[in-house]
Amino acid sequence: MTTLSESTAAPVGEVVLEAVGLTKHFPVRRKLRDLFSRTPAAVHAVDDVSFTLRRGKVTALVGESGSGKSTVARLLAQLYPRTAGDILLHGKSTRVRGGRRFRAYVRRVQLIFQDPFASLNPIHTVRYHLTRALKIHGNAGKTSADLEQALAELLARVSLTPPERYIDKFPHELSGGQRQRVAIARALGADPEALLADEPVSMLDVSIRLGILNLLRDLKERLNLAILYITHDIASARYFADETMVMYAGRMVEGGDSETVTQNPAHPYTRLLIDSAPDPDRIAGVTDGATDRGNGEPPSLIRPPSGCRFNPRCPHAMPRCTVDLPPRLEIADRPGHWAACWLYDPQTVAKEGPGSLAGADPAAPIPPAAALHLAEETR
Numbered sequence: 001m002t003t004l005s006e007s008t009a010a011p012v013g014e015v016v017l018e019a020v021g022l023t024k025h026f027p028v029r030r031k032l033r034d035l036f037s038r039t040p041a042a043v044h045a046v047d048d049v050s051f052t053l054r055r056g057k058v059t060a061l062v063g064e065s066g067s068g069k070s071t072v073a074r075l076l077a078q079l080y081p082r083t084a085g086d087i088l089l090h091g092k093s094t095r096v097r098g099g100r101r102f103r104a105y106v107r108r109v110q111l112i113f114q115d116p117f118a119s120l121n122p123i124h125t126v127r128y129h130l131t132r133a134l135k136i137h138g139n140a141g142k143t144s145a146d147l148e149q150a151l152a153e154l155l156a157r158v159s160l161t162p163p164e165r166y167i168d169k170f171p172h173e174l175s176g177g178q179r180q181r182v183a184i185a186r187a188l189g190a191d192p193e194a195l196l197a198d199e200p201v202s203m204l205d206v207s208i209r210l211g212i213l214n215l216l217r218d219l220k221e222r223l224n225l226a227i228l229y230i231t232h233d234i235a236s237a238r239y240f241a242d243e244t245m246v247m248y249a250g251r252m253v254e255g256g257d258s259e260t261v262t263q264n265p266a267h268p269y270t271r272l273l274i275d276s277a278p279d280p281d282r283i284a285g286v287t288d289g290a291t292d293r294g295n296g297e298p299p300s301l302i303r304p305p306s307g308c309r310f311n312p313r314c315p316h317a318m319p320r321c322t323v324d325l326p327p328r329l330e331i332a333d334r335p336g337h338w339a340a341c342w343l344y345d346p347q348t349v350a351k352e353g354p355g356s357l358a359g360a361d362p363a364a365p366i367p368p369a370a371a372l373h374l375a376e377e378t379r
């Protein structure tokens with residue numbers, strides 16, 4: 001008996017999960033002087049985030065620490081109530097808070113955490129963790145032989161073979177990479193359609209990161225999974241993800257196919273991320289926090305800058321960038337490539353000029369995609 005679906009009938013590219021204008025504000029405790037202000041203070045962790053997860057595709061969500069990536073994952077996993085927006089599962093709005101409906105949801109959408117040590121209970125064996133997942137989600141079969149087979153299948157799926165070498169081990173007896181494989185096997189015990197992987201390799205030794213990403217890619221293909229890959233490392237997104245979206249200070253600033261976004265970045269923030277990454281071609285050499293070396297600091301999310309949130313750090317900022325929130329603007333180079341940036345609005349550029357805001361640098365080299373775009377507009 002096969003308890004888990006090896007290849008599902010759903011077509012590659014079928015939309016599984018959709019975030020629509022997803023927003024999360026965390027209220028912060030008020031200080032005395034705030035009592036007189038009308039709007040209660042809140043951390044604007046995620047604002048108006050929209051994207052789609054599709055079967056057989058990896059979508060990367062990239063941004064520096066504090067940009068709201070984990071909050072997006074937790075919202076999609078229904079661990080937090082959202083402030084606004086919607087989450088659609090196969091086109092249907094979902095809002096679940098615990099109970100039976102939550103279990104039904106997590107059977108289809110599973111979350112993998114950054115730290116496999118913290119996510120596995122140290123007092124329980126691999127067998128316990130996986131059996132529990134299979135039983136909770138009704139995939140343990142009827143007999144103990146069914147269960148043994150399902151356990152062996154799960155371990156084989158994550159290349160922990162032969163199963164008897166791993167099944168009765170405790171988490172501390174495994175390496176970091178093996179623990180993350182067990183955490184992935186546990187998620188697969190639900191036989192999900194979507195995996196939300198929140199920095200799944202950033203706690204692991206550099207030498208084994210590639211192995212885990214390759215495993216996830218193999219699962220994407222064999223199980224036709226929709227994968228959200230959250231990372232601060234844009235080089236790994238190029239390597240691993242079909243589509244890449246970039247977040248800055250709680251908002252999405254750019255999206256498109258990974259090759260285009262990483263090779264021809266349109267938003268000045270994406271450019272900064274790429275320029276400050278140590279070596280975009282050396283995925284195994286990715287270092288934590290490497291993207292935080294950009295010029296300046298991310299803004300306060302309690303009182304985020306008006307207009308484009310990147311404007312205080314942007315060398316190309318124009319007066320309009322401090323006032324109006326840029327919409328998603330299409331870039332001319334590839335279908336589906338967009339940036340929320342006024343550099344891609346010909347009228348604004350013609351009227352104000354890149355870098356015309358006081359303190360910006362009109363001579364700074366503009367992203368190649370903008371140069372291309374502006375050349376086409378003025379042709």
Ligand SMILES: Nc1ncnc2c1ncn2[C@@H]1O[C@H](COP(=O)(O)OP(=O)(O)OP(=O)(O)O)[C@@H](O)[C@H]1O
Nearest residue numbers: 026043045063064065066067068069070071072301
């Ligand atoms: N429960 C919470 N209460 C208040 N603020 C929160 C809460 N969770 C997150 N935040 C704030 O929301 C913002 C986004 O945090 P989040 O963890 O989503 O970012 P991130 O991009 O995942 O960063 P990292 O890579 O460091 O995990 C941060 O300013 C963080 O301090």
